[in-house]
Amino acid sequence: MAITFLHAVSLFVLSVNLANCQSFIGVNYGQVADNLPPPSSTAKLLQSTSIQKVRLYGSDPAIIKALANTGVGIVIGAANGDIPGLASDPSFAKSWVGANVSPFYPASNIILITVGNEVLTSGDQGLISQLVPAIQNVQNALNSASLGGKIKVSTVHSMAVLKQSEPPSSGSFDPGFGDVMKGLLGFNNATGSPFTINPYPYFAYRSDPRPETLAFCLFQPNEGRLDTNTNIKYMNMFDAQVDAIRSALDSMGFKGVEIVVAETGWPYKGDDNEVGPSVENAKAYNGNLIAHLRSMLGTPLMPGKSVDTYLFALYDENLKPGPGSERAFGLFKPDLTMAYDVGLSKSSQTPTTPITPTTPSTPSASPMPSAVPKTPVNPSGPNPKKESYCVPKAGVSDSQLQANIDYVCGRGFDCTPIQPGGSCFEPNNVKSHAAYAMNLLYQTTGGDPQNCDFSQTATLSSNNPSKFLVLIFFLLFIH
16 A cells, blocks of 8 residues: 555645534434524534534424524424425425525525425325325425425334344335335435435334343444445444445345434433433433544445434424433523533534443343543543553444544543544554543553453553554655
């Protein structure tokens, strides 16, 4: 492998740009509340974070105006109740675009219109049959306004559109959706619009509340789940769910249709009888997901890039019905302070305080590995007097090493050096980044051997991994 000087410079410039502009991180901005800050304050808040996209469930003009000239990508929505009118009357679709899009674009960077939310799984056959015509009429209206090539149109699906999701390689859509699904995918393929999905590992854990399931859902070290069809071992539920959708799309011949995660999140509190909600779990899920996205590893079936992902949600929605968890997904409070830190602030790209995951008290057949700090973190960083270093064992898969990276970085340790533009970003591969992250946790927790386990994927070495990685990069550079 040869790396020329100009190529190395271009990689560095690209990495700096990626660090400053993480366009794959978005957030949902729901409004079922009576205590939200004004849109202008929210716009300033977003600009102080690495969030680059916002999804609205409607098309509130005050919010769209407030986001003008910020560069933030905006997803707006046509409600399920609008679908009959949009489907039956092209002039209604034109007036909808004329009222909700044309007055604001391009100052307000509207990038996608979602027509309906989880319509296919609503059980409303009338609405389902009108979905494709409604989407097509909105597209035609955009074309008439000379916006057809600039703003995409799609609809949002729940994971229940899948008939089968395990293992991920066998993912397939429910045949009951038949021609409607084919029509939607044909539209996505023809226009380049995404297939938008709402994967929630939280709900998967709620239906299977074992400690090993929690670790799998929170991107924490675990034994993984093997897809015997592909021999791929999945180390987290998010990748497994997204790849199940990928497999379903591919099986229907739509390999070119991209996936966008329209919603995913974890509640930080709930009712006494709810399993899973806690600040620790919410911070672990969202923090580790963000770290996973920033790694650019992708999923096993879509490697090397991060799927655009909209976190749920920007604020709590205190008027939502249902269990308490429905009103506790917010990343920020109405006073614009963080509900908990997941490293979204531009001034601090990693969480500020390490956390210990919350696990049920029920016994586990395969308990969580010992990788949680057992002593207070030394804020001054790794202890240079340590003569042993925590490094990956030989033969460990990239997916397992990535799970280790996500775990450490999601615990609040400073992983900035291995993020794009960081001093240890090169050599840019999972093994090198894992060596840094694993040794970081080990050194900052006092060199406790129990903190160099990582589900038996780590070992202690007398060789300083940082010196080894510098040598590798030097040899690659001069080759």
